[in-house]
Amino acid sequence: MExxxxxxxxxxxxxxxxxxxxxxxxxxxxxxxxxxxxxxxLRFGNSLYKEEDYYRAITEYKRFLHFFxxxxxxxxxxxxxxxxxxxxxxxxxxxxxxxxxxLSQTHVKEEASFAIAQTYFLSENRSSAIKEWSQFLEIFPxxxxxxxxxxxxxxxxxxxxxxxxxxxxxxxxxxxKLKMKAELLSQExxxxxxxxxxxxxxxxxxxxxxxxxxxxxDGRFWDGAxxxxxxxxxxxxxxxxxxxxxxxxxxxxxxxxxxFYGANIFSAVSSAHKFxxxxxxxxWQRLKAKYGLDIDWNGYSLTVRF
Numbered sequence: 001m002e003x004x005x006x007x008x009x010x011x012x013x014x015x016x017x018x019x020x021x022x023x024x025x026x027x028x029x030x031x032x033x034x035x036x037x038x039x040x041x042l043r044f045g046n047s048l049y050k051e052e053d054y055y056r057a058i059t060e061y062k063r064f065l066h067f068f069x070x071x072x073x074x075x076x077x078x079x080x081x082x083x084x085x086x087x088x089x090x091x092x093x094x095x096x097x098x099x100x101x102x103l104s105q106t107h108v109k110e111e112a113s114f115a116i117a118q119t120y121f122l123s124e125n126r127s128s129a130i131k132e133w134s135q136f137l138e139i140f141p142x143x144x145x146x147x148x149x150x151x152x153x154x155x156x157x158x159x160x161x162x163x164x165x166x167x168x169x170x171x172x173x174x175x176x177k178l179k180m181k182a183e184l185l186s187q188e189x190x191x192x193x194x195x196x197x198x199x200x201x202x203x204x205x206x207x208x209x210x211x212x213x214x215x216x217x218d219g220r221f222w223d224g225a226x227x228x229x230x231x232x233x234x235x236x237x238x239x240x241x242x243x244x245x246x247x248x249x250x251x252x253x254x255x256x257x258x259x260f261y262g263a264n265i266f267s268a269v270s271s272a273h274k275f276x277x278x279x280x281x282x283x284w285q286r287l288k289a290k291y292g293l294d295i296d297w298n299g300y301s302l303t304v305r306f
Contacts, residue, residue: 038073042077044060045061065081098119102116121156126156147178155185170186181291195279203218212225214269218274234261293305
């Protein structure tokens with residue numbers, strides 16, 4: 001009994017000591033935060049943002065809003081969180097911040113609406129991006145972000161290979177510098193149909209006639225050589241077994257050989273599609289590097305570099 005009572009007293013004493021330590025640490029943490037000014041937190045967050053350490057920057061911005069929710073810069077910091085998520089390619093995390101600000105009556109309302117479309121655009125949800133930019137241009141027709149909206153909307157159509165719609169959007173730009181860039185991009189779009197391509201139909205036809213030849217047409221020599229070798233071995237095996245009247249082995253070889261023959265045709269068709277896609281993707285990347293817009297956040301508003 002005495003030992004049990006001693007254990008109870010020991011547990012109570014230990015529990016009380018731990019609670020006191022926790023309260024002391026909580027007090028120290030609170031005092032440390034109280035001593036840290038909002039400007040210091042924001043300065044540190046911005047330095048992390050400039051270093052492209054977006055997730056640590058977000059932590060600092062959220063800490064700023066937690067301790068100073070009514071600070072005059074709270075709106076800008078909220079936008080900065082969304083834009084940091086955007087730069088970190090966390091599209092789903094960025095959208096709620098922009099959507100909330102787009103419904104507010106703040107000076108970043110227009111930028112937030114534009115950023116929603118930009119987020120969809122960068123996440124390759126181009127249909128939603130086009131819809132958001134259309135709504136933006138309807139609500140803010142005289143906004144300073146109207147021309148960038150036309151430009152990005154044109155890009156979204158172009159990436160969907162809707163070239164006429166893309167050029168129509170680009171033609172509506174009024175800003176002199178951006179208009180010149182849009183005209184150059186429109187000229188590149190005019191040459192889009194002249195890109196080198198491979199015909200999936202012909203590639204499949206060639207491989208049906210001579211296994212592997214479709215892959216050679218697509219520029220994949222070793223794939224074609226492998227297809228020709230494997231199908232040639234099956235063809236020889238089928239011929240040899242039928243010639244000796246080994247019908248069961250011949251049937252097995254025909255069954256599996258047909259699968260490899262069909263796979264050879266499918267591979268040729270697929271190779272042609274992959275070639276065409278690779279050519280377009282490389283061209284899109286080149287044009288993005290040359291004609292893409294550099295959109296950033298300066299801590300107060302969005303900025304764009306043509």
